[in-house]
Amino acid sequence: MSTAEIDQLARLLAKLPGLGARSSRRAVLALLKRRETLGEPLVRALREAFDKVRACGVCGNLDSIDPCGICASQRRDRQTILVCEEVEDLWAMERAQSYGGLYHVLGGKLSAIDAVGPEDLGIDRLMARIQADDVKEVILALGATVDGQTTAHYIAERLAGLAVNVSRLGHGVPVGGELNYLDEGTLQAALRARQKLTL
Amino acid sequence: MIEWRDEGIVLSSRRHGENDAILALMTFEHGRHMGLVRGGGGRRLGPLLQAGNRLEAVWKARIVDHLGHFALEPVRLYAAGLLDDPLRLAAAAGACAMVDEALPERDPHPRLFAALLTLLERLTGDAAWPEAYVRFELLLLAELGFGLELDVCAVTGESEGLAFVSPRTGKAVTMAAAGTYADRLLRLPSFLVLPVPADRQGIADGLRLAGFFLDRHIVGPVDKPLPLARDRFVSLWQARLDATDDAREDGA
Numbered sequence: 001m002s003t004a005e006i007d008q009l010a011r012l013l014a015k016l017p018g019l020g021a022r023s024s025r026r027a028v029l030a031l032l033k034r035r036e037t038l039g040e041p042l043v044r045a046l047r048e049a050f051d052k053v054r055a056c057g058v059c060g061n062l063d064s065i066d067p068c069g070i071c072a073s074q075r076r077d078r079q080t081i082l083v084c085e086e087v088e089d090l091w092a093m094e095r096a097q098s099y100g101g102l103y104h105v106l107g108g109k110l111s112a113i114d115a116v117g118p119e120d121l122g123i124d125r126l127m128a129r130i131q132a133d134d135v136k137e138v139i140l141a142l143g144a145t146v147d148g149q150t151t152a153h154y155i156a157e158r159l160a161g162l163a164v165n166v167s168r169l170g171h172g173v174p175v176g177g178e179l180n181y182l183d184e185g186t187l188q189a190a191l192r193a194r195q196k197l198t199l
Numbered sequence: 200m201i202e203w204r205d206e207g208i209v210l211s212s213r214r215h216g217e218n219d220a221i222l223a224l225m226t227f228e229h230g231r232h233m234g235l236v237r238g239g240g241g242r243r244l245g246p247l248l249q250a251g252n253r254l255e256a257v258w259k260a261r262i263v264d265h266l267g268h269f270a271l272e273p274v275r276l277y278a279a280g281l282l283d284d285p286l287r288l289a290a291a292a293g294a295c296a297m298v299d300e301a302l303p304e305r306d307p308h309p310r311l312f313a314a315l316l317t318l319l320e321r322l323t324g325d326a327a328w329p330e331a332y333v334r335f336e337l338l339l340l341a342e343l344g345f346g347l348e349l350d351v352c353a354v355t356g357e358s359e360g361l362a363f364v365s366p367r368t369g370k371a372v373t374m375a376a377a378g379t380y381a382d383r384l385l386r387l388p389s390f391l392v393l394p395v396p397a398d399r400q401g402i403a404d405g406l407r408l409a410g411f412f413l414d415r416h417i418v419g420p421v422d423k424p425l426p427l428a429r430d431r432f433v434s435l436w437q438a439r440l441d442a443t444d445d446a447r448e449d450g451a
Binding site for chain 2: 017018110112113114115117144145146149150153154156157171183184185186188189192
């Protein structure tokens with residue numbers, strides 16, 4: 001037996017990615033059992049995040065300051081912008097610790113089925129930013145999907161008249177990947193992007 | 200349990216929940232058919248569910264009216280070969296989006312399946328594909344009962360000198376019969392009526408011709424625009440054509 005409050009909390013938690021009906025009820029139980037050490041700190045953290053975290057007005061990243069920490073940093077390469085679909089892609093790039101430039105989060109990709117057109121993405125904002133900030137390179141880090149690459153080609157066309165280098169991430173064999181486990185599409189892309197070995 | 204096995208071409212897929220996807224396939228025997236793909240939102244099946252890919256599909260459902268679910272195996276993953284070429288990618292996406300928009304569900308069109316397959320083969324090979332694209336769209340119109348009559352002139356009955364199509368009837372008209380009405384008619388590209396290769400302007404005319412009737416008969420009556428993916432292909436083609444014209448004028 002459970003109360004309406006527990007049901008409501010479980011229903012809301014079940015809407016989160018990775019949680020279903022059963023796991024959300026387990027989460028509710030854990031929160032209520034560990035009220036002081038987990039439940040109340042979680043409520044405070046949620047309140048604080050909702051009050052403070054906003055989308056960066058420059059790049060679309062999520063941060064408690066606007067412009068975000070990345071856009072405000074003077075230690076980053078300010079002449080390179082990496083364009084990605086979602087904030088989670090930005091986080092993935094930051095985890096890799098191999099890119100030191102700025103970002104631009106589109107918030108989606110062109111999609112025929114979902115009727116997402118260029119005006120629905122922040123492409124005009126990106127263009128204005130490139131022209132205003134003397135950007136030298138734009139890296140299109142969009143998914144290797146039909147919609148992702150359609151978006152990449154569209155942005156590349158829009159940038160064609162500007163004095164900016166446009167590149168995209170490579171497609172191919174993942175680190176640790178074995179060829180016999182790869183799908184044929186990835187193998188095709190890897191073969192096309194083969195490189196000369198330097199000794 | 201109802202079950203069938205067929206070959207299909209991916210038209211579109213849409214995430215369903217966290218891990219699954221709802222797939223629209225253009226199949227050989229069962230027409231445009233939807234189904235749930237368990238794990239379709241994941242890394243293993245994601246590459247398969249790209250528009251234009253050719254798959255072997257097994258569809259199962261408890262009763263025929265259910266959405267059912269697909270089990271899929273790759274036959275030929277065309278999409279991967281198109282990702283680097285904006286025009287070919289736009290053509291493949293445009294053709295798939297057009298079929299997805301135009302065809303009713305579960306209505307077999309084996310000729311259209313074959314034409315889409317031919318188009319994808321040409322797009323990923325060296326053969327001339329723009330002509331195949333225009334013919335594919337005209338076949339789509341014909342399969343839905345709105346085929347154009349391009350063999351003889353609607354006015355004179357002649358089969359030579361055909362140069363226009365009437366936007367009202369969808370029938371061909373000769374240059375002579377068009378007379379002062381020529382500017383109100385749609386241009387008929389010569390490759391559609393004569394054994395001649397298609398030029399760039401002819402392809403643009405063919406796209407305009409097919410687009411006009413697809414809009415009038417297929418999407419217009421249900422108050423929808425032509426798919427964005429098709430618009431993108433047509434505007435890319437026109438941009439390339441304009442760039443060629445500009446270069447020619449600069450050279451002259």
